[in-house]
């Protein structure tokens with residue numbers, strides 16, 4: 666699911682405030698993030714949750730270092746596409 670412009674800005678702000686806008690691995694300053702993806706939540710015994718975990722992959726364009734930001738911590742309420 667593509668991020669809307671407001672969500673893109675939230676992720677950009679997160680990168681600036683939490684990473685200082687700099688990749689912790691290669692010190693690059695360019696990041697790629699465009700989509701929200703869902704991950705299955707698997708409990709003990711192999712059961713899966715009815716509600717997947719929504720995350721935003723953020724990748725460094727220089728070295729491919731990638732982190733996942735949890736949607737529910739980014740305060741996206743009210744601006745889900």
Ligand SMILES: [Zn+2]
Pocket residue numbers: 688689690691692693725726727728729730
């Ligand atoms: Zn990097």
